[in-house]
Amino acid sequence: MKTSALFPVLALSAATALLLTARPSPASSAERDPHDGIGLFLTASPSPAPLHGISVRLTPEGRAVVGTCTYEGGIAAAGAQVTIFAPGAEAPHHSATTDPAGLFAFVPGAPGEWRVVVDDGLGHRREARIQVDGDGMPMMGAAVAETAGEAHEAEDHVHDDAGHTHDAAEPTHAPAEEGEHTHEAAADVAQEHDHGSGGSSRPWQLATGLSLIFGLTGFAYGFRARRPTA
């Protein structure tokens, strides 16, 4: 390809990337993920199902919390180290290890937000939180999974397993908001979105990333070509 034709082709990729990041969410407006489209790029907010890293889903089972740890594609994260923190505590409450199916469980003893950190010892680390009410019951639909480096986002938003956000200022209303969902329905919704990482599907993210890279290449080539080379 002639070098003179390369610049506009690659610059067109940048425009494509912008269009891809601005596409509307395929979900209904009631379930629109604000992190889809341009928000996904500009806010750099985490999707609930990271590529390749560990995905952690905390599910209330009576008084217990069952954690399911998997990699992309449903591969069980077996033998991963689980560290559990009580509400407001800096030191670990206790530790556990995921079984060959990537499962672990614990019974939270105090009300508040319990924090779970799962680490496989290979540089993959994932943090998740779950609210426990005054009766010691974990709250349905209030499980939060986030990456370790973006904990500050939990101050403003609470993400559930399906990638939808709720206002964290009203955590006590979470059970009422999810009241119409049965536990199985919530799990089904989470399962349905888990493989697609929330609102944005993996193919769209891939296309976006490739377009951005090609677009950057085009701009870099254009600027570099205008400068006299040594």
Added chain:
Amino acid sequence: MHIADGIIATEICIGANVATVGALYLAGRRVHPDEIPRMGFMGASFFAVSLLHFPLAGTSMHLALLGLGGILLGNRVLPALFVALLFQALLFQHGGFLSLGLNTLNMGAGAVLAGWIWRSRVGGEGARAFLAGSLAILLPAVLMGVEFALTGYGRGMLYLLSIYAVTAGVEGLLTAVAVRFFRQVQPEILQPLPL
């Protein structure tokens, strides 16, 4: 191979980010415009190939094409790798932002080593490509082991190397096959780029 945020001490990450800025400048200051498309395509390959993952010993491993990147780009692989890692962190949460420099240096060291092995012209092409592809994975694994040890994290160097040895073997084979393919269809692309 991608280290997430919150694992390595912040001081080490910040130092690595500063070192990465310098490394990117050194690697990219003499880039010729004609080399940029190759860097772009290799960066896109780095970005896309991480989607190919497979289960291994209770964890999940993925390909990286670091050896091939080092052979085709030499030192120019660093900017391409940095861009790919940036967008992987941004779009896929694969690796962290604070640890972006550390990941770039770890994997970039492996890719640059592969480029040096290729330039050495020692031994047959196939064996050289396999060695370059394998060491491009093992060196980052060793560096990760050292960094984990400094932070008191992980299960030890032996565990890390045993996991990455399998990936290194697969990458070595892929690199050798790719080099053989390029030798047949476009041999000029295998000429090392100027330092």
